[in-house]
Structures are given as C-alpha cells and as structure tokens.
Amino acid sequence: MKEQMLKVNCSFCGKEIECPRDMVNTEKHSCFECFEKLKDNWSDIEKSKIHIDLPPEKLNEVLPEVLTDSIVEEIFPQLWIDKKTGIKADVQKRISQRYIWCRCICCNR
Numbered sequence: 198m199k200e201q202m203l204k205v206n207c208s209f210c211g212k213e214i215e216c217p218r219d220m221v222n223t224e225k226h227s228c229f230e231c232f233e234k235l236k237d238n239w240s241d242i243e244k245s246k247i248h249i250d251l252p253p254e255k256l257n258e259v260l261p262e263v264l265t266d267s268i269v270e271e272i273f274p275q276l277w278i279d280k281k282t283g284i285k286a287d288v289q290k291r292i293s294q295r296y297i298w299c300r301c302i303c304c305n306r
C-alpha cells in the first residue's frame with residue numbers, strides 16, 4: 198500500500214512540498230533546500246520535530262545525519278519491540294540453516 202502524500206508548505210521558505218499523511222501534524226515541515234541550509238542550526242530535538250521532504254535519491258546520504266542518536270534511542274527500542282519476534286524467528290532460521298550447512302560439510306568429509 199502506498200503512503201498517502203499530502204501537500205504542505207515548507208515552514209521556512211513557503212515552498213509546496215509533499216508530506217506523508219501520518220507526518221502531517223509534525224510541528225514544522227522543511228523542503229530539502231532549507232534542510233541543507235539550516236540543518237547545522239537545528240538541535241537534535243528540533244530535528245525530531247521537523248518533517249523534511251527528502252528526495253528518495255538523497256535519503257541514503259542524509260539519513261545518518263537525520264537519524265541522530267536521540268532519534269535512534271527513541272525509535273529503535275519501539276522498533277525492536279515490534280520486530281523482536283520476527284527478528285528472533287529469522288535468527289533462529291539462520292542458525293538452523295547454518296547448522297544444517299555445517300553438518301553437510303562434516304558429512305562430506
């Protein structure tokens with residue numbers, strides 16, 4: 198299912214940008230240009246309250262800056278709780294596959 202995008206205006210220059218529906222109530226919105234210009238002035242707390250309209254191709258280079266420690270600390274535990282069961286099952290599967298693989302190597306000797 199594709200995220201529904203809504204039109205919002207950049208809180209800094211007024212340019213029209215798109216915002217995912219579930220982030221529309223974020224305190225501020227910023228276009229990518231303003232983010233580039235202003236990011237050094239924003240504290241981590243401010244960054245966590247600003248929706249930034251990131252072009253997908255910029256996401257990888259910017260993400261480490263956006264994902265500051267405070268955000269990781271806030272979001273990751275929740276993410277971990279949500280995904281833990283899945284991750285656990287995945288790890289168990291990997292371990293059992295590895296085990297089978299090891300046994301096959303041993304058998305071939």
Ligand SMILES: [Zn+2]
Nearest residue numbers: 207210228231
């Ligand atoms: Zn702007």
